[in-house]
Amino acid sequence: MSTIDPRALRNAFGAFMTGVTVVTTHDKDGNPLGFTANSFTSVSLDPPLVLVCLANSSRNYDAFSTAEGFAINVLSEAQKDVSNTFARPVEDRFAAVDWQKGPQGSPVFDGVSAWFDCSMHDTIEAGDHLILIGKVEAFENTIHPGLGYARGAYVTSAIESEALSNARNLMVSAIIVHEGKILLTDDGAGQLALPEIKVGKEGATSALEGLIASCGATAEPGFIYSVYEDEARETQHISFLCQASEDAATKGKFTELSPTTLMDITDPAVCTMLERFAGESQMGNFGVYYGNQISGKVRPLTSWS
Numbered sequence: 076m077s078t079i080d081p082r083a084l085r086n087a088f089g090a091f092m093t094g095v096t097v098v099t100t101h102d103k104d105g106n107p108l109g110f111t112a113n114s115f116t117s118v119s120l121d122p123p124l125v126l127v128c129l130a131n132s133s134r135n136y137d138a139f140s141t142a143e144g145f146a147i148n149v150l151s152e153a154q155k156d157v158s159n160t161f162a163r164p165v166e167d168r169f170a171a172v173d174w175q176k177g178p179q180g181s182p183v184f185d186g187v188s189a190w191f192d193c194s195m196h197d198t199i200e201a202g203d204h205l206i207l208i209g210k211v212e213a214f215e216n217t218i219h220p221g222l223g224y225a226r227g228a229y230v231t232s233a234i235e236s237e238a239l240s241n242a243r244n245l246m247v248s249a250i251i252v253h254e255g256k257i258l259l260t261d262d263g264a265g266q267l268a269l270p271e272i273k274v275g276k277e278g279a280t281s282a283l284e285g286l287i288a289s290c291g292a293t294a295e296p297g298f299i300y301s302v303y304e305d306e307a308r309e310t311q312h313i314s315f316l317c318q319a320s321e322d323a324a325t326k327g328k329f330t331e332l333s334p335t336t337l338m339d340i341t342d343p344a345v346c347t348m349l350e351r352f353a354g355e356s357q358m359g360n361f362g363v364y365y366g367n368q369i370s371g372k373v374r375p376l377t378s379w380s
Contacts, residue, residue: 079123079211095150095222097161098127098207099174099182100142107169107182108135111162115147123211124196128204134164136205140198145209146181149189151219157184158222178213189216218295218318244310245274247282248345251294253319253329255356257349258292259336260327266341269314269349270327283315291325294318301348314348 099109110133118124127147129139139145150158160171169182177183177192184190193209200206248271251258262268270290274282283296297317304311322329330336332353340346 079214095154095158096127097148097150097157097184098129098139098145099148099184100139100145101181102138103141107174108138109148109161109168109182110135111158118208122196124208125191125193125211126206126208128201128206131203131205139207140205142195144179144181144192144194144212145207146177146179146183146193147191147209148182148184148187150184150222151186151188151217152222153219154184154186154222183215186219187217188219188221190214216318218293218320220295220297220318245279246271246305246310246312247274247279247286248272248312248314249283249286249290249294249317250300250314250349250352251287251290251292251317251319251324251329253322256322256329256331257352258290258319258324258327259330259340260290262341264341267330267336267339268341269345271312279313283317287317290327291323293320293323300352303344305344312344316352 096112096115097109098112098115099107102108110129112127115125115127118126125147127145129136133139154172157172161168165171173185174182175185177190179192179194181192183192191209191211191214193211195207196210197208198205199208248269249258250269258270259267260270270286272282272286272289277285280296287294287296294317297315299313300316301314302312319329332349337346337350337353340349
């Protein structure tokens, strides 16, 4: 088994909004088992440890408490039906998804935002739940945005963006990321800028898809990273955090966010946003900014400590 790269694992943790997951394993007879969980937590990068919680009342308790490992499948926003299936007492849950054994042996799903295949590091009784701590032996993250869940409803990038599409003079920009590098374009005056586009009647989601396509990047629309009003220009900006599968584009170049690079960013608000992104990427803590081009608040999405 290859050694896990801590930086690559941290990038995988930060690639999606913490959301709906399906935790899987096999019973003693080799039958696949799984349940839906709203989130999981990173415990350590060295060694790479993650945890999930299982209710003591779960019918899967015995199998998971004695399992040699488990997998965490972070569902994509197209997999609401998978989430619903694994949250209910369905007889054959695995008929709802294409899956295979991961490198460590637990079931991993096709079409997910990411998966983490783990050996069992420890189990801890905690009140009415069992804490499962897994050591990540293999993982894979994709460009598919994750499926979120809040206040009793699913949350996707499309739902979020269309909720803001009624604003006048709406601009959409894309923070397209590959292995820590950001796609930056020339603003026409020799300075750097994020790809951006004015939203028309097509709505924010379609505008974002067109923006990504115009850059020639292999990426999918991700989650909202920043929303702010530029009062001087009377516009509202939405910036989306999008994952790219490679660092190739026909417009712009994927660039490390060094201090020199940040000095070449034209828009002060964008520069501040990318400074925040650079810091959050190092720490693995991501949030969503709300405010104007000068000041606002960051609401945490998740914490990887």
